[in-house]
Amino acid sequence: MDTLTKLGILADAAKYDAACTSSGVSRGPSKGKLGIASDAGCCHAFTADGRCVTLLKVLMSNACSYDCAYCVNRRSNTVPRATFTPRELAQLTVDFYKRNYIEGLFLSSGVMGTPDATTERMISCLELLRGEMRFNGYVHAKAIPGTSPDLIDRLGRLADRLSVNVELPSAGSLSALCPDKTSSAITAPMAQIASTIVGERRLGAGDGRRDSTQADGLAQVPRSDANRRRAGLGRRGARAGSFAPAGQATQLIIGASPEDDNHILQLSRSMYERFGLKRVFFSAYMPVVDDPVLPCPGTPVPLRREHRLYQADWLMRYYSFSPDELVSAEEPWLDLDVDPKLAWALRNIDRFPIEVNEAPLEQLLRVPGIGVTGARKIVRARRGHALTFDDLGRLRIVMRRARHFVTCSDSIDPACPLDAELIRQRVVSDASSSRYNRTQRAADRQLSLF
Amino acid sequence: MECEASAEGVLAATGVMYLAHVDPAHVRVEGMGCCQPRLGEASLAVETDVALAKRVYTGLERTVARGCRRSNGVGCPGGCTGACARKVLLACTSEDARMPDEVMRYVRLGFEVGPRLSTLGADPVVAPVDQLAKSSANEAERLRQFARFSHMADGSFLAIARPKAAVLPFAAGYFTARLACERFCLVDVRHAQALVHEAQGRSAIVGLPAADVDRLASMDLAGADGDLAAHDERYVRAMWKGFYDAMALPGRDASHRGYDLRKQFMPERLWGGLPELDPRSGETGGYVPPAYGGDHLAQEGGRLRGDVLQDMRPI
Structure with a gap:
């Protein structure tokens, strides 16, 4: 089987994993090496469904020994199987990289016999890539639950980011759908990765980038390079030997099991806090396997739910929202027609309107239609003079949503209703009539006919 | 006033206006050949004076950076959130016909208000230049994203792009860092310029003669x-192409979303240069490179697949 055929099989097998970012680490060129890594990442293509392609996302092999019910590669499924040799995958990465097709490699694999045997093969590929082929670009590797700690450690020293897929939001669903996996086998490598990253940063062998995990650790170790040398520690900010400098991530499948959004967001928060995750990815379940414990084939992909969960996750990471503000035990589902920030603002309409010329940044960030960039622009621009609604328009604030929730020099937008209930009706009607919501509702209705 | 629609041209025209004590309220600056004088107006063509343009730019940097916490007294660092002076260079790459006049007014305002310029994002003079700069920055990002290199017979790599702004200088650093050890050439046929990089690390942006541009464009x-x-x-x-096609997920395309997310992120005007969207890319021509020949072929020397390849030269 030539590489073209293998690639067709193994890319197809990997596509259900939603995570595909090359962000989180910045690395300049190095003499004699190929490639760089940029903090913000770079999307080199977009698939027909609009997802970004930034990495060569493939499986090392789809010949999997496990039998997870939702997975297209499960051992009881009849699909073509293929396995890359480490060298051909490393060569493929370099060839794609040189043509500016990708930012690097996203390497995952079905379990070829045992997790250790699979990880050793992945490590061989990355050693070739980093060593013989002197590849300096981005590498994201999946750590397979059940892999021994020393292999996880070796993998983390070759990759920029590691991830362990949680897969399902509860231990009950995991045991029902993944008979070969346990929650402890998943959390053990996550904990190891988190503690190694923190340990490395304490010793200053990370990528030199400051983040929240550094703050408490640095207070206990020598700060000057001379003192660090005497203490047998690495130079501050040195990059050598860094372990997963872009941190770790995970993925959850949405819609294959009955857990609600409240459960999923609370779980995300606890994983961010416990394992210092950079990202939690949500992957809307796509019915590809006929199994009585799963939604039947033909069920629409829960795209809107996935979208709302990503928005809620964004609000938690960049806007200081807590999951309790977005969902609760009484209202455990995110509103599908209205984005979570707007839904929060409508539930808390007594906190609005806020005065654009006086509100602190964190309050501006809570206004629907004002994002991080917009809020910063407002703070900067109001130093010059008091802002008007025309000024906000020139700053490219999304006034269609924001105008109901702000005042400029104590005056409200003349086109806005005064009554809170009317505001609610208008914004909900605007949001519900969007093309996206209309199309999704039509898909749901079509299904209900059957 | 007519000038070359480039950073050098517009900054030089702004300098000439200043030196001639011309009131900007009475002047419009247009790109060369674009000026249509109204009744009672006179047209004046200004030659591009690089030294004068540099002087104006350095002056602007110094003026807007006065008092800036990040400037350390040596001029605008260009990396601050305002990036007030650098955005002039980005805006000047735009092909928008209003660019020369809007940039001239922005530069004049910068000299007038100094470091306060960064707080005037909502000003009618600043906002259009912000938009031009943002649009050009987006175009530079698209060049970084969608330039596609081809491996040439001489071992070098060649990419041909058609960005709608002259942003090659803003994307050059990315490519020279990324492919530092490779010999490559990235050609912007629309603006007749090319980034040429040698494997030893030397690189330059050069202008191209019309004949070469035509040949490369076709x-x-x-x-x-x-x-x-x-x-x-x-x-x-x-x-x-096989990888790209395999990555598409069913049930999530434009008909399910109500809008085409791919076109939003990857404008259709760029599709012609993308091998993944060219149906001809699916054909291998029968030749399988040794590295990709599969295990049994690798053992045999990995050269051949089928009888059409007998005369293929080794790589």
Whole structure:
């Protein structure tokens, strides 16, 4: 089987994993090496469904020994199987990289016999890539639950980011759908990765980038390079030997099991806090396997739910929202027609309107239609003079949503209703009539006919 | 006033206006050949004076950076959130016909208000330049994203792009860092310039003669000019197209969303230069490079697949 055929099989097998970012680490060129890594990442293509392609996302092999019910590669499924040799995958990465097709490699694999045997093969590929082929670009590797700690450690020293897929939001669903996996086998490598990253940063062998995990650790170790040398520690900010400098991530499948959004967001928060995750990815379940414990084939992909969960996750990471503000035990589902920030603002309409010329940044960030960039622009621009609604328009604030929730020099937008209930009706009607919501509702209705 | 629609041209025209004590309220600046004088107006063409343009730019940097916490007294660092002076250079790459006049007014305002310029984002003079700069920055990002290199027969890499702003200088650093050890050439046929990089790390942006631009613009490495490419090029393209096609997920496309997310992120005008969207890329031509020949072929020397390849040259 030539590489073209293998690639067709193994890319197809990997596509259900939603995570595909090359962000989180910045690395300049190095003499004699190929490639760089940029903090913000770079999307080199977009698939027909609009997802970004930034990495060569493939499986090392789809010949999997496990039998997870939702997975297209499960051992009881009849699909073509293929396995890359480490060298051909490393060569493929370099060839794609040189043509500016990708930012690097996203390497995952079905379990070829045992997790250790699979990880050793992945490590061989990355050693070739980093060593013989002197590849300096981005590498994201999946750590397979059940892999021994020393292999996880070796993998983390070759990759920029590691991830362990949680897969399902509860231990009950995991045991029902993944008979070969346990929650402890998943959390053990996550904990190891988190503690190694923190340990490395304490010793200053990370990528030199400051983040929240550094703050408490640095207070206990020598700060000057001379003192660090005497203490047998690495130079501050040195990059050598860094372990997963872009941190770790995970993925959850949405819609294959009955857990609600409240459960999923609370779980995300606890994983961010416990394992210092950079990202939690949500992957809307796509019915590809006929199994009585799963939604039947033909069920629409829960795209809107996935979208709302990503928005809620964004609000938690960049806007200081807590999951309790977005969902609760009484209202455990995110509103599908209205984005979570707007839904929060409508539930808390007594906190609005806020005065654009006086509100602190964190309050501006809570206004629907004002994002991080917009809020910063407002703070900067109001130093010059008091802002008007025309000024906000020139700053490219999304006034269609924001105008109901702000005042400029104590005056409200003349086109806005005064009554809170009317505001609610208008914004909900605007949001519900969007093309996206209309199309999704039509898909749901079509299904209900059957 | 007519000037070359480039950073050097517009800054030089702004300098000439200042030196001639012309009231900007009575002047419009247009790109060369674009000026249509109204009744009672006179047209004046200003030559591009690089030294004067540099002087104006350095002066602007110094003026807007006065008092800036990040400038350390040596001029605008260009990396601050305002990036007030650097955005002039970005805005000047735009092909928008209003660019020369809007940039001139922005530069004049910068000299007038100094460091306060960064707080005037909502000002009618600043906002249009912000938009031009943002649009050009987006175009530079698209060049970084969607330039596609081909492996040529001489071992170098060649990419041909058609950005709608002259942003090659803003994307050059990315490519020279990324492919530091490779010999490559990135050609902007629309603005007749090319980034040329040697494997030893030397690189330059050079202007191209019209004849070369025409030849490069019509080059078709997937078709008639395929002989110019290295032997592995068609196979690698086919793999990339196969990978790209395999990545698409059913149930999430434009008909399910109500809008086309791909067109939003990857404008259709760029599709012609993307091998993944060229149906011809799916053809390998029968040749399989040794590295990709599969295990049994690798053991045999990995050269051949089928009888059409007997005369293929080794890589």
